[in-house]
Amino acid sequence: MKIFITISRLIVGSLFIVSGLIKCNDTIGFSYKLNDYFAHDVLNLEFLIPYSLLLAVCICVVEIVLGVAVLFGLKSKLSTTLILLMMLFFTWLTWYTSSCLEAQDAAGRLGEEFTKNCVSDCGCFGDALKLEPKESFYKDLFLLIFTIPLFFFGIKNKIPKNTKKEDWFYMITSLVLIFAFGVLVIGWWFTVVFSIALFALVYVIKNKVKGDWLVLLGAYLISLAFTYYCLQNLPLKDFRAYKIGDNFQENMKLPADAQKAVTDYIWTYKLNGEEKTFTDRGRGPAEYDEIISVETHVIEEGDVPKIQDFTIESEDEDLTQHFLETDKLVMIVSYSLEKSEAEGMAQLKALADKAKAQGYTVIGLTASGEAKKQEVKATYNLDFDFYLCDEKVLKTVVRANPGVVVLEKGTVTQKEHWNNIDDLEF
Structure with a gap:
């Protein structure tokens, strides 16, 4: 013992x-x-x-x-x-x-x-x-x-x-x-x-x-x-699919060897006036007069992409691929503008100007509404647009409000907490 x-x-x-x-x-x-x-x-x-x-x-x-x-x-x-x-x-x-x-x-x-x-x-x-x-x-x-x-x-x-x-x-x-x-x-x-x-x-x-x-x-x-x-700062070790070195587009895809879901299909059908039930993996009964219903039961879950719900949307269109294919992109992430740190927001104007001077495209990502976006832009004199993204996703992208992520054609090259904005290199 x-x-x-x-x-x-x-x-x-x-x-x-x-x-x-x-x-x-x-x-x-x-x-x-x-x-x-x-x-x-x-x-x-x-x-x-x-x-x-x-x-x-x-x-x-x-x-x-x-x-x-x-x-x-x-x-x-x-x-x-x-x-x-x-x-x-x-x-x-x-x-x-x-x-x-x-x-x-x-x-x-x-x-x-x-x-x-x-x-x-x-x-x-x-x-x-x-x-x-x-x-x-x-x-x-x-x-x-x-x-x-x-x-x-x-x-x-x-x-x-x-x-x-x-x-x-x-x-x-x-x-x-x-x-x-x-x-x-x-x-x-x-x-x-x-x-x-x-x-x-x-x-x-x-x-x-x-x-x-x-x-x-x-x-x-x-x-x-x-x-x-x-x-x-930020987590010392980033275990998420948005870490430095990761590519957004690649993480939004499934690899060729990904495990597919195994699903049983339960068919209820009529054949020669008799109602029958048949279970297979999706092909259906070989002969039938009428399919009454089909139910599915997942036996084994399949793999899913590392990134599933990341989007960059305006009021009119989905701009995700457009921005992820941009050579130099700075994403200022604030999952909630209402809850953002004022000290961090006050530093964004100088950051955006510095990045733009070096040829970077600067955008904001938030889950907040249009009225709050315009209010924040006016309050902090920001000359870049905020686009819409799911709050939970933005919380996953960077553990700061605001935080900054720098991309090169969708690949994360830098990521910083608002406390360390001065450490970004352009």
């Missing part, structure tokens, strides 16, 4: 650190996911929406701190209790998400109205690793195998603080696991770099001062500092 608890501490602690770090990298994206759950037609917790970013930061940072606590044997009773509570909550949430989607699919097949809105994924690993809700639920059930025994050992004070020798064992073994998941699965070396710095800080504080709380405070502060850096 001691060996099992050791393995449990390593798995849970390492996974909590990587999962928390991925979400700290993009807490704005995680807050958007929380807003999806808080919506009135999901969990009906709209009163929490104004606090979603604060909650996102707290959850991500606490996740890392709990990972550290269980690895180093700090405040075992409290840390294992919080870990179990978090795992029980997220297990329920992933079960709820997958059940909602299954019910929605069943209602669609039966032709019944489905009034709830379902969140497509829980955002457990942000955009770094997309899991189907059912996969996330099974993952959480698997982790409960380790967290439940940890809880019972923790509340009985059977997980003592590590000795120096045990610290080295847990740090080195955890780094191996973090490398396996963070680098080999996620593809992000920073998970290892950050963990080395985190462990070094925790080890030094733990062996220099007395008191678990000071050690955990050190882990909290370094995690919070990284989170703050990403909030004031």
Whole structure:
């Protein structure tokens, strides 16, 4: 049992650190996911929406701190209790998400109205690793195998603080696991770099001062500092389909080897006056007098393009391809002009003038209405036009309001938060 608890501490602690770090990298994206759950037609917790970013930061940072606590044997009773509570909550949430989607699919097949809105994924690993809700639920059930025994050992004070020798064992073994998941699965070396710095800080504080709380405070502060850096700039690692080097047009297409959806077609038809049912993959019955109805049932989902809903529209036409084929394009992105940062908007005039002087086409993208567009143009003396794009898409394109994306024939060459507009090169 001691060996099992050791393995449990390593798995849970390492996974909590990587999962928390991925979400700290993009807490704005995680807050958007929380807003999806808080919506009135999901969990009906709209009163929490104004606090979603604060909650996102707290959850991500606490996740890392709990990972550290269980690895180093700090405040075992409290840390294992919080870990179990978090795992029980997220297990329920992933079960709820997958059940909602299954019910929605069943209602669609039966032709019944489905009034709830379902969140497509829980955002457990942000955009770094997309899991189907059912996969996330099974993952959480698997982790409960380790967290439940940890809880019972923790509340009985059977997980003592590590000795120096045990610290080295847990740090080195955890780094191996973090490398396996963070680098080999996620593809992000920073998970290892950050963990080395985190462990070094925790080890030094733990062996220099007395008191678990000071050690955990050190882990909290370094995690919070990284989170703050990403909030004031852009995510250190961009896992989305709009990152630097990606081409919009290519990401809007499916590759030749893409998996196609597997769909059953259920035909109801008449032949020689007798009603029959026949199921195939789309060809239909060879002989029939009359097709009464046909229903479809997706057996296996097909691949979808990385970018599905990106458009650039005026009031009259779709200009997406026109702008994505432009040699030099600067897109100023504000998913909501009503919620945009005034300090950032005040810098756009100088940016646009500088870009235009170098031969760039400058446009704005927003989901706001025409009246607000004209108001903003007049307020900030902007001489470029704002075009329409879906709000959710714009939130995905860049985690800033406003943010700037520079394209060369649809390929992203630069992307900056409004805080770093001066870093753009034209």
